[in-house]
Amino acid sequence: KNEVEQSPQNLTAQEGEFITINCSYSVGISALHWLQQHPGGGIVSLFMLSSGKKKHGRLIATINIQEKHSSLHITASHPRDSAVYICAVGVFYVPWGGTSYGKLTFGQGTILTVHP
Amino acid sequence: DAGVTQSPTHLIKTRGQQVTLRCSPKSGHDTVSWYQQALGQGPQFIFQYYEEEERQRGNFPDRFSGHQFPNYSSELNVNALLLGDSALYLCASSSLGYEQYFGPGTRLTVT
Numbered sequence: 001k002n003e004v005e006q007s008p009q010n011l012t013a014q015e016g017e018f019i020t021i022n023c024s025y026s027v028g029i030s031a032l033h034w035l036q037q038h039p040g041g042g043i044v045s046l047f048m049l050s051s052g053k054k055k056h057g058r059l060i061a062t063i064n065i066q067e068k069h070s071s072l073h074i075t076a077s078h079p080r081d082s083a084v085y086i087c088a089v090g091v092f093y094v095p096w097g098g099t100s101y102g103k104l105t106f107g108q109g110t111i112l113t114v115h116p
Numbered sequence: 117d118a119g120v121t122q123s124p125t126h127l128i129k130t131r132g133q134q135v136t137l138r139c140s141p142k143s144g145h146d147t148v149s150w151y152q153q154a155l156g157q158g159p160q161f162i163f164q165y166y167e168e169e170e171r172q173r174g175n176f177p178d179r180f181s182g183h184q185f186p187n188y189s190s191e192l193n194v195n196a197l198l199l200g201d202s203a204l205y206l207c208a209s210s211s212l213g214y215e216q217y218f219g220p221g222t223r224l225t226v227t
Contacts, residue, residue: 004158035218043159043206043218086158090216103149103172104208104216106158 003027006087006107013114019074021110023087026068030092033104034061034072037084046072046085077114084109118143120209120219128225129197137192137222141209147171148190149216150182151206159206165190194224202226 004025013019023032034046047054047061049070054061058077063070074081086109092102121140129135141148147166151159161174165184184190188209194201202225208216 031215033216040220042220045215045217048215088158103161103164103174104151104159105161106151108158 002108003105004087004089004107006085006110008110009108010111011113013077013112015078015114015116017077017114019077019081019112019114021072021085021087021112023070023072023107024068025070025087025089025105027089027091027105029089030102031090032063032070033088033090034070035086035088037086037109039083043086074112079114079116082112082114084111086110120145120207120217122205122207122219122222124222125220126223126225128227130227131197131199133197134193134195135197135224137194137205137207137224138189139192139207139209139219140189141207142217145209145211145217146188147210148184148188149208149210150190150192151208152176153204153206153221155203162192197226199226 007022031048031050033048036044036046049063058075060073087107088104090102090104120142123138149164150162152162153159162176163173164171168184179195181193204221204223206221207219210216
């Protein structure tokens with residue numbers, strides 16, 4: 001079983017629909033990231049959260065630490081939202097007097113296609 | 117602010133050859149992480165550099181090595197290339213916190 005599981009793997013929607021992508025993880029984490037990747041590869045960080053909820057425009061991300069679960073919501077979806085959405089969890093360490101370090105573990109991604 | 121930059125954008129190599137990929141971190145960032153993303157998969161952590169030393173490493177063979185320079189830029193080297201090394205290689209930089217900023221990636225094709 002992967003440490004980070006996303007669902008669904010593929011999602012097709014009509015413009016204007018409300019979209020939810022889910023992420024479950026099995027390890028204790030320091031922070032969870034939602035990332036967006038367009039064809040061609042570049043990754044953009046949408047959110048980093050360790051508790052509660054964050055909102056940016058039409059995007060909302062929530063996390064439940066006790067249940068080890070996070071959701072990414074897109075309201076009023078648009079064709080330009082079509083991309084791969086990736087959940088990544090980070091376990092970070094802060095040595096005394098030093099800077100934090102650690103790695104991200106990624107889910108397999110959700111391919112979102114929004115039709116006009 | 118140029119953000120994280122990577123070079124080259126694309127390259128094609130033959131099995132057995134060696135390749136060097138380069139990354140310049142976002143201004144003010146001192147930590148560089150490298151990830152490999154095979155087609156249709158999520159990225160996998162290769163290693164992380166801080167203060168010119170490899171601080172953490174993922175499950176990759178010794179053919180994968182790196183370096184960080186005093187200006188915090190970094191190189192990823194892969195020796196004895198295999199067909200399975202074909203992937204998008206992503207560099208991410210960070211500083212003092214958890215948030216990592218990603219570069220556009222280098223797409224490596226091994227034939």
